[in-house]
Amino acid sequence: MNSQDTTLQLYHRQFKIPLETYFESVKDFLDPWEERAYQHVVDQLLEKTNDTGIVGMVRQDKDEDFIYLDATIRYPLSKDGRVSL
Numbered sequence: 001m002n003s004q005d006t007t008l009q010l011y012h013r014q015f016k017i018p019l020e021t022y023f024e025s026v027k028d029f030l031d032p033w034e035e036r037a038y039q040h041v042v043d044q045l046l047e048k049t050n051d052t053g054i055v056g057m058v059r060q061d062k063d064e065d066f067i068y069l070d071a072t073i074r075y076p077l078s079k080d081g082r083v084s085l
Contacts, residue, residue: 007076007077008054008074008075008076008077009074009075009077010056010072010073010074010075011053011072011073011075012070012071012072012073013042013053013070013071013073014068014069014070014071015041015042015045015068015069015071016066016067016068017041017066017067017068017069018065018066019062019064019065019066019067022041022067025040025041025044026040026041033060035057035058038058038059038060038069038071039055039058039071041069042055042058042069042071042073043055046073051073052075053073053074053075054073054074054075054076055071055072055073055074056071056072056073056074057071057072058070058071058072059071
């Protein structure tokens with residue numbers, strides 16, 4: 001393996017967020033329904049818990065009260081195969 005190669009461990013995390021909270025978090029986005037807005041919200045949630053994961057693709061679903069975000073979170077692996085947090 002080339003020393004510049006990075007191995008990643010992928011996890012899916014799911015979030016249930018009240019719509020009011022979601023809209024407050026994405027108020028600076030022109031379109032609150034774009035993936036960059038979803039990624040921003042997930043990134044903020046990870047920061048609150050000191051989670052160092054890298055946000056990838058995020059899918060959403062919603063109902064009248066909540067938005068549900070399903071996010072791929074990437075974690076670099078150390079040389080011994082452990083997740084680097």
